[in-house]
Amino acid sequence: MEPILQCSHLTKRYDKGPLALNDLTMELPKGEIIGLLGPNGSGKTTLLKLTAGLLTPTCGEIAVNGMRIGAATKAIVSYLPERTYLSPTMRVDECLNLFSTFYADFDRARAEEMLRLLSVPTAAKIKTLSKGTREKVQLVLVMARRAKLYLLDEPIAGVDPAARDYILSTILRNYDSESTILLSTHLISDIENVLDSFLFIRDGRVICHDRASAVREMRGQTLDEFFREVFRCYAN
Amino acid sequence: MLRKLIVQDLKNQRRTYLMLLLLSVGCAIVSSVCLVIEGLLSSDASSALSAMGLGLVMGLALLSAFLSPVAIVFSVAVYYYRKMVTDEAYLTFTLPATAKQTLNAKMISGSIWMIVAAATIILNTAIIAIPNVLVHSSDGYTFGMLLKDIADSFLLYYSSVPTMIVGNIAWLLSNLATLLSQLALIYLCITCGGILASKHKVLAGVGLYFGSQTVVGAIMETVVLAFNFEYLVGSYEGATILYYFINALLYSGLTVACHQINKHLLQNKLNLA
Numbered sequence: 186m187e188p189i190l191q192c193s194h195l196t197k198r199y200d201k202g203p204l205a206l207n208d209l210t211m212e213l214p215k216g217e218i219i220g221l222l223g224p225n226g227s228g229k230t231t232l233l234k235l236t237a238g239l240l241t242p243t244c245g246e247i248a249v250n251g252m253r254i255g256a257a258t259k260a261i262v263s264y265l266p267e268r269t270y271l272s273p274t275m276r277v278d279e280c281l282n283l284f285s286t287f288y289a290d291f292d293r294a295r296a297e298e299m300l301r302l303l304s305v306p307t308a309a310k311i312k313t314l315s316k317g318t319r320e321k322v323q324l325v326l327v328m329a330r331r332a333k334l335y336l337l338d339e340p341i342a343g344v345d346p347a348a349r350d351y352i353l354s355t356i357l358r359n360y361d362s363e364s365t366i367l368l369s370t371h372l373i374s375d376i377e378n379v380l381d382s383f384l385f386i387r388d389g390r391v392i393c394h395d396r397a398s399a400v401r402e403m404r405g406q407t408l409d410e411f412f413r414e415v416f417r418c419y420a421n
Numbered sequence: 422m423l424r425k426l427i428v429q430d431l432k433n434q435r436r437t438y439l440m441l442l443l444l445s446v447g448c449a450i451v452s453s454v455c456l457v458i459e460g461l462l463s464s465d466a467s468s469a470l471s472a473m474g475l476g477l478v479m480g481l482a483l484l485s486a487f488l489s490p491v492a493i494v495f496s497v498a499v500y501y502y503r504k505m506v507t508d509e510a511y512l513t514f515t516l517p518a519t520a521k522q523t524l525n526a527k528m529i530s531g532s533i534w535m536i537v538a539a540a541t542i543i544l545n546t547a548i549i550a551i552p553n554v555l556v557h558s559s560d561g562y563t564f565g566m567l568l569k570d571i572a573d574s575f576l577l578y579y580s581s582v583p584t585m586i587v588g589n590i591a592w593l594l595s596n597l598a599t600l601l602s603q604l605a606l607i608y609l610c611i612t613c614g615g616i617l618a619s620k621h622k623v624l625a626g627v628g629l630y631f632g633s634q635t636v637v638g639a640i641m642e643t644v645v646l647a648f649n650f651e652y653l654v655g656s657y658e659g660a661t662i663l664y665y666f667i668n669a670l671l672y673s674g675l676t677v678a679c680h681q682i683n684k685h686l687l688q689n690k691l692n693l694a
Contacts, residue, residue, distance in 0.1 A: 234693065238514060238691075239510075239514050240693065241690060256422070256517045256518055256522075266508075270510075270511035270512045271509075272503075272512075286429065287429075287516050287518075288517065
C-alpha cells in the first residue's frame with residue numbers, strides 16, 4: 186500500500202540558523218495514529234508545517250499520498266496548528282461556512298453536533314471565546330473533515346486535564362480507520378494508549394520509528410518511560 | 422476555486438468598507454448642505470457663532486468624506502497583511518488553493534475596493550460641488566446647463582468630441598493603471614517584509630514601499646520625460662493623449678511585474694514561522 190506521507194532527505198533551514206530538519210527520510214503508512222515525539226526544537230512543528238504546505242523545504246522531497254505538496258494535498262490534509270488561526274472578528278457559524286465552502290470533505294452536520302455538545306453558540310465571535318474554547322472550536326473544524334491525513338500540532342498542550350480528555354476522545358470518536366493521524370505532543374503519558382506507532386525525532390532527524398506495542402512487549406516499558414530513557418541519553 | 426476565494430475576500434471586507442463608504446457619502450451630503458445653508462444665509466442673519474458652528478460641521482464632514490475612502494485603501498493593505506503574514510495566514514495557506522489563486526483573489530478583491538473608493542471620492546466631489554454651484558449661480562441656472570458647461574470645459578482641451586472621448590479614456594486608463602500598480606506594489610512589499618524579514622515585518626514592508634515608490638516614481642518620470650510627445654505627435658492634445666497611454670502602459674507593466682515577483686515569492690519562499 187502506498188504510504189500516506191513520504192519524506193526523502195528532507196532538510197529545512199530557517200534563515201542562516203541551524204538545521205530544523207536534517208536529511209530526514211521516512212514513510213508513514215495509512216490508517217494509523219502516529220505520535221510525533223521529541224524535545225523542544227527537535228523539528229516536530231517544522232515537519233508538520235512542511236507537510237501542510239506552510240513552509241518550503243531547503244532541499245529534499247516530501248509527498249502526501251504520492252503527490253507533491255500543493256492544492257491537491259491540501260484538499261486531503263487537515264492541519265491543526267498550535268496557535269489560533271481563525272480571524273477574531275469571525276463568528277463560529279462564519280467559520281463553519283468557510284470550511285463548508287472550501288473543503289469538499291467537511292462534514293458540517295458533525296461539526297455542528299460537536300459544537301452543540303460543547304455548548305458553543307454559533308453566533309459568538311471567536312474573540313469572545315476563552316482560549317480553551319477557541320482551541321476546541323479549531324479542533325472541531327479540523328476533525329469534522331473526512332481527511333486522509335490529520336496533522337495535529339500539540340493539540341492538548343496548554344489546556345486543563347478535563348479538556349485534554351475531551352480532545353483525545355473527540356479525536357478517537359471522529360477518527361476514520363482509513364485515515365492517518367500524525368500527532369505531536371510532549372504529554373506522552375496522556376496519549377500513548379491511543380497511539381499505534383511513534384516517531385522519536387531529535388535535531389531534525391528520526392532516531393526511532395516503531396509500533397507503540399513493541400515498546401511495551403519487548404521492553405516492558407511505557408512509551409513515556411522509553412522516551413525519557415532515550416532522550417536522557419542524548420541530554421547527557 | 423478562484424471565484425470562491427474572491428467571494429470570501431469580498432465578504433470578509435464588505436461590512437467595514439460599506440460602512441466607511443456610506444459614512445463618507447453621508448458626510449459629503451452634510452457638508453454640501455452646510456455649504457448651501459451658509460451660502461443662503463444673509464450677512465445680517467448669520468452670527469459669528471452660527472458661522473463657526475456651521476464651519477466646524479462642514480470641515481469635519483468634508484474631511485470624513487475624503488478620508489473614509491482613503492481609510493479603505495489603508496484597510497485593504499492591512500487585510501492583506503493579516504491574511505498573508507500573521508497567524509491567519511495558517512488558514513489562508515492551508516486552503517486547497519495555489520499561491521497564484523490566493524494572490525489573484527487578493528489582487529482582484531483589493532482592486533474592486535480601491536476602484537470603489539476612488540469612485541466615491543469623485544461622487545463626493547460632485548455631491549459637494551453641484552448643489553453649491555447651482556445655489557450660488559445666477560437665477561434660472563439649471564442642472565442641465567451645468568452639465569453642458571462641464572462638457573464644454575472638456576472641449577477646451579480637445580479639438581473635437583471623438584478626440585475628447587479618446588483623451589478621457591486614456592486619462593481613465595492611466596489613473597486605473599497607476600492605482601492597480603500601487604496595490605500590487607503594496608502587496609509585494611508586505612510579502613517581502615513578511616518573508617524576508619525575520620523581525621519587524623511591518624516596518625520592513627513600509628520601508629520597502631516608500632523606498633520602492635521613490636525609485637519607481639523617478640524611473641517612470643524619466644522614461645516619460647524622455648519622450649518629447651509634442652514633437653512626435655505634432656499637437657498638444659495628441660501629446661496629452663499619448664502621454665496618458667504610455668503612462669498606462671508603464672504602470673500596467675509595473676503591476677504585472679510586482680504581481681509576478683510576489684507570486685514567485687509565495688510559491689517558492691513561503692516560510693510561515
